[in-house]
Amino acid sequence: xxxxxxxxxxxxxxxxxxxxxxxxxxxxxxxxxxxxxxxxxxxxxxxxxxxxxxxxxxxxxxxxxxxxxxxxxxxxxxxxxxxxxxxxxxxxxxxxxxxxxxxxxxxxxxxxxxxxxxxxxxxxxxxxxxxxxxxxxxxxxxxxxxxxxxxxxxxxxxxxxxxxxxxxxxxxxxxxxxxxxxxxxxxxxxxxxxxxxxxxxxxxxxxxxxxxxxxxxxxxxxxxxxxxxxxxxxxxxxxxxxxxxxxxxxxxxxxxxxxxxxxxxxxxxxxxxxxxxxxxxxxxxxxxxxxxxxxxxxxxxxxxxxxxxxxxxxxxxxxxxxxxxxxxxxxxxxxxxxxxxxxxxxxxxxxxxxxxxxxxxxxxxxxxxxxxxxxxxxxxxxxxxxxxxxxxxxxxxxxxxxxxxxxxxxxxxxxxxxxxxxxxxxxxxxxx
Numbered sequence: 001x002x003x004x005x006x007x008x009x010x011x012x013x014x015x016x017x018x019x020x021x022x023x024x025x026x027x028x029x030x031x032x033x034x035x036x037x038x039x040x041x042x043x044x045x046x047x048x049x050x051x052x053x054x055x056x057x058x059x060x061x062x063x064x065x066x067x068x069x070x071x072x073x074x075x076x077x078x079x080x081x082x083x084x085x086x087x088x089x090x091x092x093x094x095x096x097x098x099x100x101x102x103x104x105x106x107x108x109x110x111x112x113x114x115x116x117x118x119x120x121x122x123x124x125x126x127x128x129x130x131x132x133x134x135x136x137x138x139x140x141x142x143x144x145x146x147x148x149x150x151x152x153x154x155x156x157x158x159x160x161x162x163x164x165x166x167x168x169x170x171x172x173x174x175x176x177x178x179x180x181x182x183x184x185x186x187x188x189x190x191x192x193x194x195x196x197x198x199x200x201x202x203x204x205x206x207x208x209x210x211x212x213x214x215x216x217x218x219x220x221x222x223x224x225x226x227x228x229x230x231x232x233x234x235x236x237x238x239x240x241x242x243x244x245x246x247x248x249x250x251x252x253x254x255x256x257x258x259x260x261x262x263x264x265x266x267x268x269x270x271x272x273x274x275x276x277x278x279x280x281x282x283x284x285x286x287x288x289x290x291x292x293x294x295x296x297x298x299x300x301x302x303x304x305x306x307x308x309x310x311x312x313x314x315x316x317x318x319x320x321x322x323x324x325x326x327x328x329x330x331x332x333x334x335x336x337x338x339x340x341x342x343x344x345x346x347x348x349x350x351x352x353x354x355x356x357x358x359x360x361x362x363x364x365x366x367x368x369x370x371x372x373x374x375x376x377x378x379x380x381x382x383x384x385x386x387x388x389x390x391x392x393x394x395x396x397x398x399x400x401x402x403x404x405x406x407x408x409x410x411x412x413x414x415x416x417x418x419x420x421x422x423x424x425x426x427x428x429x430x431x432x
Contacts, residue, residue, distance in 0.1 A: 016048050017119025019335075020062060021070075022055035023154075024094075024125030024132070026203075027087040028168030029175075029316040030327035031154050034124050035088060036081040037331025038152065039070050043078075048339055053116060053423055058092035059123070059132060063105060063432060065112050065425045072421035080416035082328060083406035085316035088418050091125075094432075096132045099142055108430050109136065110145045115426045120148050120338050124331070126155030126166070130346065131370040137344035150334040151346040151366055154327070156313045158209035161372040162364040163348035165399055167330055168313070170323030173213035174400035175315040176202055176257070176308065181217035184224045184255045187304070191253035197244060197295050197303035201271075201288035202312060204259040206231050208376045210312070214257030215388035216396055225254040226387070229291070231261035232376050233385040235270060241298045243386055248301060256295075258287045317413050321402025326359070333361045357398035 021038050023031055035054075042049045054068040055061025061068070068089055070078070081088055099106050112118070123133040130151045137149035153160050158169035180200060187198040202210045208230030218224035225247040229235065247254035263269045271287035288305040295303050326349055333347035346369050350362035380392035388396070406413040 015117060016046070016050045018050040018117050019052045019120035019122060019338075020055060020067075020113070020118045021052055021089075021122045022058045022061060022124065023087040023089055023091040024058045024123060024129035025091060025154075026126075026156065026313060027085075027091050028154060028156050028313050029085045029171040029319045030167055030324050031124060032081040032084045032086070032088045033324050033327035034152050034154060034167060034331035036078055037328040037333075038122050038124075038335055039073075039078050039081075041332045041335040045335070045339060049120060049335070050117065053118065054089040056420070056422075057090035059094055059096070060092045060432065061090070062112055063108055064430055065115070065427050067116065067423040068418065069421050069423045070418075072419055077416055077418065082324065083316065083404070084415040085314050088416075089420070093128075095128050096135050099135065099138070106135075106139060106143065110139060110143055111427060113145065113147060116423065119146055120150070120335075122150050122152055122331075122334050122338070124152040124154050126153075126157065127160060127369075127371065127373060129154075130160065130366060133346075134344060134366040134370040137366060140343070148338045148341070148343040149366075150338050150342065151369065152330050152334045153346055153348070154330075156210065157204055157207055159207040159373045159375070160346075161369055161374045163346070163362075164351040164359065165326070165349055167323060167327035167349075169209060170320040170326070170399035171315065171318075172203070172210055172312045173216070173396060174320045174323075175312050175318055176200075176210055176213045177216035177400060178318060179308065179312075180214040180226065180255060180257060181222070181224065183306070184217060184226070184253075187253050187255065194302060195304050196248050196253050196301040197256060198253075199256040199258060199288045199291050199295070199303060199305040201258050201260055201286075201305070201307045203308070204231060205261040206373055206375065208232050208259050208261070208381075211257050211259040212376060212380065212388050212392055213396060213400070214255075216393065216400065217255075225251040227254055227256045228386055228388065229256065229258040229262045229287075230376060230381060230385070231259050231263065232378075233381065234265045235262050236265075237294060237298070241294060243384070244295060244301075245299055248299075256291060258291050260287050262287055316406055316415070319404055320400045321404040322357075322399055324404045329361055337363065354394050354398060357401070
């Protein structure tokens with residue numbers, strides 16, 4: 001009996017494992033809300049999770065042992081992450097190769113995890129991040145180290161499978177829908193004697209979800225002539241110019257929303273620069289200028305163009321409340337799932353109904369998420385290939401609803417910056 005009591009005391013005295021949290025890929029207006037969800041939930045479970053260490057600049061922070069001690073951040077500071085855009089701890093574009101191809105990096109991860117008593121891994125990102133998280137989840141089996149890896153979904157592209165939508169998308173969709181409407185009002189007022197066409201380029205490498213959001217700018221009570229160019233629809237210049245010409249003749253003007261991923265029949269992107277990012281993807285940007293040249297040279301119509309670029313994913317001032325709530329919920333669920341013993345999974349948004357809009361937290365196996373892209377369904381795009389259907393509108397509208405304004409001071413949004421106190425290093429330097 002005494003032996004049993006002693007064992008119980010030792011177990012109770014054992015230090016709880018620490019957690020590692022990192023942000024990956026392009027950041028969003030609400031990724032920090034997920035960070036807030038992770039850290040606040042972990043703090044409420046101190047008997048099971050010790051400290052939460054954040055990787056400075058994503059997974060690179062783990063490999064280089066550059067960890068941030070979030071316990072040094074105030075309660076108010078962590079709470080303020082919920083309304084602060086971008087990645088508070090720094091992000092990166094860095095994809096781990098397979099264990100067989102690069103055992104050195106995985107051995108380093110284990111070394112860092114062991115040195116800092118890390119047993120939980122929360123990776124906040126998109127498709128490539130899901131792949132990295134899935135690989136890390138296999139470490140327990142392949143390298144004999146207990147680590148629970150949970151992927152926290154995030155991507156403005158909205159292209160992760162299984163989940164109804166991805167945190168980050170609702171807010172960028174709201175920004176594009178609002179900006180498209182406002183810019184369309186502008187061009188309409190100038191169309192008689194000046195600009196006839198306004199072109200806005202939005203993000204979306206292979207999936208046209210963000211471009212589709214531009215279609216929300218036009219409603220029954222506020223009709224706007226909009227032409228949308230989706231990556232899912234092969235670009236035909238002759239057909240496109242005919243559509244724009246017809247719109248302008250009928251309405252006096254039109255707005256074109258073009259995804260950066262629009263491509264010709266041969267697969268070449270309109271905006272391909274020939275450069276590659278760190279994930280090996282083609283570096284895109286410039287589709288709007290290509291379209292502008294076509295409209296000018298092919299139709300002789302004066303036009304203006306804009307590239308939303310970072311503005312669309314950084315616009316926390318007009319974030320969707322639905323999106324903010326979902327982002328926080330995904331971070332919270334990730335910790336709760338880990339505490340229940342889950343590994344190699346991703347919390348998901350499961351839609352229950354459209355009217356009224358209801359959703360719940362679900363769960364997906366990472367083996368079914370990693371390296372899988374969710375494209376726009378064919379029945380979301382109109383038959384002519386230039387607009388969104390009623391079904392698409394019913395899917396999109398709930399995701400942009402609600403306002404969750406950040407606090408303001410002297411006319412400017414008041415955002416927070418982390419102290420970023422570094423955890424003392426215990427290991428030798430590691431070169432990437």
